[in-house]
Amino acid sequence: MITETQNIIKLLKPGQRIMGIDLGEKTIGVSVSDPAFRVASPIKTIRRKKFKTDIIEIKNVVHDYNIGAIILGFPLNMDGSKSKRCQSTKQFALNLSYNGIDIPMAFFDERLSTVAVEKILINEADMSREKRSKSVDKMASSFILQGALEYLQNIEH
Numbered sequence: 001m002i003t004e005t006q007n008i009i010k011l012l013k014p015g016q017r018i019m020g021i022d023l024g025e026k027t028i029g030v031s032v033s034d035p036a037f038r039v040a041s042p043i044k045t046i047r048r049k050k051f052k053t054d055i056i057e058i059k060n061v062v063h064d065y066n067i068g069a070i071i072l073g074f075p076l077n078m079d080g081s082k083s084k085r086c087q088s089t090k091q092f093a094l095n096l097s098y099n100g101i102d103i104p105m106a107f108f109d110e111r112l113s114t115v116a117v118e119k120i121l122i123n124e125a126d127m128s129r130e131k132r133s134k135s136v137d138k139m140a141s142s143f144i145l146q147g148a149l150e151y152l153q154n155i156e157h
Contacts, residue, residue, distance in 0.1 A: 002093060005106040005148055006155050008069045009037060012104075016068025019061060020145025022110065022138075023072060023089055028054060029141030032065045033149055040145035042138035055099050062101060069103055070096070073110030073144040108148040110140070 003011065008018060015035055022029035028046040033039065043065075046057045061067065072093055075085040093105045 001097065001102070001104050002090075003104045003106050005071065005108055005151060008071070008104055008106055008148075009152055012068040015066060017065050018145065018149070019058075019065070019067045019070045020141040020148070021058075021070060021072045022141035022144055023085075023092055024048075028058070029138040030058070030061055031138060031142035031145045032061070032067065033145060037149050037152060040142045040149055042142040045138045051095065051099075055096065055101070058096065059101060062103070067103065070101070070105045071108050071145055071148045072105060073141065074107035076109055106148075108144055108151070110144050 012018070017035055018033040018037065020029075020031040020033075020040055026048055028048060030043045030046060031040050032043055034041070043061060044057075046054055048054055070093075072089055074089055075083045089107065093107075096105065
């Protein structure tokens with residue numbers, strides 16, 4: 001079920017967490033929230049193969065972390081218009097629900113998430129390019145999910 005981000009917490013059962021997904025052409029970055037919806041933590045980067053293989057890995061995270069909803073990064077253009085990748089992100093969400101991941105999903109603006117994470121990894125963590133390439137997608141998903149969590153906290157108050 002696709003819903004608006006502001007509805008996500010209302011749709012969760014006690015103890016459930018939110019998963020963040022940064023969908024790329026070659027990889028899928030995955031992060032999860034804590035049960036209080038305050039902190040997003042990067043979990044893994046899935047190297048995309050076939051959709052059936054990718055969905056098994058996503059289902060494992062849903063099961064292992066008691067996920068009750070998913071926030072997918074929505075790749076808007078810098079002017080706020082929808083990019084070409086927005087449609088593939090919507091289709092990916094629909095494919096997840098058609099393939100047994102029947103939990104609420106919402107989209108959240110991901111503009112500059114990868115750029116921000118790259119800067120952090122270069123400037124603060126002083127990571128090599130090779131190490132950054134292994135971490136950037138899961139970190140970007142965490143950045144997106146953290147933004148969504150902060151947005152949800154602000155609308156609650």
